Amino acid sequence: MTPPPSPFSHWLNKRLPFLRPLHQHFSRFPMPPVNGWWTLGACLIAIVLLMGASGLFLALNYTPDIQQAFSSIETIERRVPSGWLIRSLHMGGATVFFAALYLHIGRGLWYGSYKAPRELVWLSGLLLMVLFMTTAFAGYVLPWGQMSYWGATVITHAIEAIPALGKPLVTFLLGGNDLGTVALHRLFVLHFTLGFIVLAIIGLHVLCLHGVGSSNPTADSPTPITTTRPFHSDYSIKDGLAVCGVLIIYAILIFFLPDWLEKTSNLIPADPLKTPSDITPEWYLAPFYAMLRAVPSRLGGLIIAATSIIILFALPWLDQSPRHNATYRPTIRVGMTLAFMAFLTLGIAGLHTPSTIWLWLSRLSLIVWFSVFLLILPLTARHERLSPKGDHS
Known part of the structure; x- marks a missing residue:
């Protein structure tokens, strides 16, 4: 027997009547017999939320100016209370996120999750990948270390190679012909804005998924399983356990393997006159x-x-x-x-x-x-x- 709603739930449902059917949809959403690879979506959402929260904190203390950007990062690391932890959460999030993202896409390729009627789920997911790559590139430039500067130089030179459009496009994006304060400020705005766009596209991705349902990994087997079970509580518990596992990996990276999160060459302020011996992304x-x-x-x-x-x-x-x-x-x-x-x-x-x-x-x-x-x-x-x-x- 379902317990009666609390007074607050009753009050909220009368003013936001769509919440109850939305909650019921997510809890009763029919799930085919998917395996552990399907928990990666929940892990990705959890990482994005952590990166968004830490990114807002970093934005409050960052200065997008080539004379102050590097020192503002040092200030966050050394003087802002728990600043080193917040920045590590943000940098470590990118590493863990892309690892889970590539596995998520690989699962989609292996199980044919791009096939009808899930084309929009696949396309919106790939759009998210491109947006994340763009966001990651813009964020990588912001510390204004040696690798940040020269990595941005490599990419801008590649874009300049586009016939007719390349040079005007780079000039428009950078606000001039060189990587300077205007370019850094625009990359900061791009990085910050794309974070909110990504959240909107994630909502679209989930909406497309719930419109057609998850794919069935046993559909092509000699003995396919066609029965479904509600998302809550079996699959929600599995997602929760997977998120906990990812958070443990996250913590190991931050506390025990911090050198994996940032190249040592990026701990040196950007110098346009000194090219690093090896530029690697x-x-x-x-x-x-x-x-x-x-x-x-x-x-x-x-x-x-x-x-x-x-x-x-x-x-x-x-x-x-x-x-x-x-x-x-x-x-x-x-x-x-x-x-x-x-x-x-x-x-x-x-x-x-x-x-x-x-x-x-x-x-x-x-x-x-x-x-x-x-x-x-x-x-x-x-x-x-x-x-x-x-x-x-």
């Missing part, structure tokens, strides 16, 4: 940095890096097979494994100096990445479409 942007370096042309590298993301947006139309789960699609199982290995190789290559071996490994990985999504996936989907009752493996 944060690990979560390293795969795309490796793509930029793999092509001799700046424009070519930019096109390759952009196209590698664009094809993910096109997956719902590239893969129109009636099957979803790569576990039961032998060719796709091999192809997805190769794609994951290629992405990992690109990430490692992006963190190393551009030696001959790493450049060729990057190029080979790019060939594998594009071959999987532009050749193997469409051809396999066509074959499976013509013989949908083929044997499972």
Whole structure:
């Protein structure tokens, strides 16, 4: 028997009548027999909320001026009460978030979560990834250390390579031809504003998901499970346990592995006259940095890096097979494994100096990445479409 609502709940429901059906929808939302990979969404939301709260605190104490930006970071770290902890939460959040995000997207690729009728769930998720990458890049420049400055220089030079539009676009974004106070101030505003836009898109992503429901990982198995259970309490408890596990990893990074969160070269104030011996991005942007370096042309590298993301947006139309789960699609199982290995190789290559071996490994990985999504996936989907009752493996 359901207990009667409290006086406060009764008062609130009369003034906000949509709260009760919204609560009932989320608690009774029918869930297929998903596995632990589906808890990553809740983990990502928890990390975003922590980063948002810590980011607001940092914004109150940061000065977007090239003469004061670095010293304001030092002030936060050393003089503001618990400032070092808040900043570590923000930096560590980026590391944990992108690790969970790439696993979340990898799960979607493996289980075919981009297929109809979940195209909007997939597209809104990829849009979030692009927004997070942009937000992370803008935030990385704000400390105005050596790596911040030279990393921004590399990206702006890549954008300048766009014919006709590149130079005017960079001038508009930076407020001039050089990285200075105006550029730093605009990147600060961009970083701050994108945080709120990201929250709105997360709401859209959840709305799209609840409109069509979660995908069923057992749908392609010889004995699919079609029964569903309400989200609360089984799945809400699993999500809560997963969030606790991620928070433990979060704490280990902050308290025991702080050197993993910031490069030592970024502890030196930016010096436009002294180029670092090795310019490397944060690990979560390293795969795309490796793509930029793999092509001799700046424009070519930019096109390759952009196209590698664009094809993910096109997956719902590239893969129109009636099957979803790569576990039961032998060719796709091999192809997805190769794609994951290629992405990992690109990430490692992006963190190393551009030696001959790493450049060729990057190029080979790019060939594998594009071959999987532009050749193997469409051809396999066509074959499976013509013989949908083929044997499972």
